[in-house]
Amino acid sequence: MIVNNSVSAPWSKEEFTKQLLALGKYYHIHHPYNKALNSGLLNQQQIQEWVANRFYYQIMIPIKDAAIISNCPDREVRRQWIHRIIDHDGTKNDEGGIEAWVQLGLACGLSRDAITSLTKVLPGVKFAVDAYVNFCKSSPWQEAVCASLTELFAPEIHKERLSNWPEHYPWIDQKGLQYFRNRLAEVPRDVDFALYNTLEYFKTRAAQERAIEIVLFKCQVLWSLSDQMYLSQLSGSK
C-alpha cells in the first residue's frame, strides 16, 4: 500500500532507475560474511552450512513467484512471470534451479538429505525468507515484482563466485557451480521485465519512494541471511 504523501515532482525514468541502482550499496555482496565467503576464508563445513541455509531461499522462490501470479489479474504479466517458476522447479528435460542448488550442495560434500531436510537451516534465515514470501503474498503484485529488483545487483555476485571459488575452494567440483552460470543467463531477462514494470507502475514521487523502500527491504532480507551466517560462524558468539 502506498502511504507516503510526498508532494515532490516525480523522478524521470532515468533518475528513478539511478535511485534504484544506488541501492546496490546495501546489497549483500558488501556483507562481511559474503566477503569472507568470496575471499576463500571459509572452511568446508562453513560453506556447506551456507549452501544448506541458502537452499531455504531457493525453495521458496517458486512459492513466491506463484503468489505474484495468483495476485496478478494481467494475463500478459502472468505469461512473462511463469517462466521464473519453471526456471526454478524445472521440467522433465531440465531439472531447474532448485535441483541445480542441490547439485551445488553435493559438490560441496553434503548429502542430498542434509540439504533437502532443511535441518541445517537457521531460524533467523527462515524468518527473513518467510518475511519476503509473506510480503509477496500480501502485497500488490507490482510491489512484489519491484522487490525482485535486487536482481539488478545479482550478476556481479554470481560472477564473483564463478571467478573466485575455483581458486579458493578447489575441493568443490566445478560442475556444482552450474546454478550460478544459469542465473547469469536468466537474470538479465528477468530484471529487464521487473524494471520495466516498476518504472511503469510507480509513477508519483511518493510511489517511487515506496519502490525504493521495497528494494531496500529486499536488500535487508538478503543481508539478514548473511547476518545469520556471520553470527553462527564468524562472530565467536557460540
Place this chain on the structure above:
Amino acid sequence: MIVNNSVSAPWSKEEFTKQLLALGKYYHIHHPYNKALNSGLLNQQQIQEWVANRFYYQIMIPIKDAAIISNCPDREVRRQWIHRIIDHDGTKNDEGGIEAWVQLGLACGLSRDAITSLTKVLPGVKFAVDAYVNFCKSSPWQEAVCASLTELFAPEIHKERLSNWPEHYPWIDQKGLQYFRNRLAEVPRDVDFALYNTLEYFKTRAAQERAIEIVLFKCQVLWSLSDQMYLSQLSGSK
C-alpha cells in the same frame, strides 16, 4: 482443515472413488438453466450473457491454480500443476483457454470489450467464483486440488455443448466452440492427477468425508452460477 471426527473405517480407494463419482448428481449439468441452455431454449442475448458471466470464472482459473502452487511445497506436484496455468493463460504460440473463451464470445456476437470489461458479470456470479478462489488460496493445497474434482463430470457437459449447440444455435460460428474441444483433451489428464492426489491424501474416513464436502462445495459454486443466470433470465423476477 479436517475437523470431522468420524471413527468409521476408511473407504477403500475404489469405494472412495465411487463416493466421489456419486456427487455427479449435484453437478450443474442437471441445473434447469443448463438444461435450457443445452436444449436450445435460450435466445442470442441470453447466451451472450451466459458466456460473458462464465468468463469471470475462466479468468480466475489461473489465479486459483497459482494459489495452489504457491501453497504447495512439493516440487513434483507444482511441476504437474503449472501446465494448468499455461493451458489457460497461453503462450506465444498458443493463446490458451481464456482467449478461446473470448473467441466463443465473439462467435456469439459479443464484442471483445463486452467480454473482457466484465460489465455483464452478475454480482452473485462474482461472489460464487470468488468463494472458490478464496477457498483455494486459504486451504491446504491438497484440499484445493480436491475441489478441482468436479472435472470428473466436465467432459459430459462439454460433449453435450459440442453435440447440441450447432443444431440449436446455428448462428454461433462453430470455430467458437474450440474451447470445449480443447477441454475434452485436457480434462482427463488433469482429473487423473487430481484424483490420484486426493485418493493418496485423504486417508482416514473423516478425511475422505471432508473430501466429499469439498467436491460438494465446488458443485455448489458451479450450481450457483447457473442459479444467478436462471434468476436473471428465466425466473421472471425482473
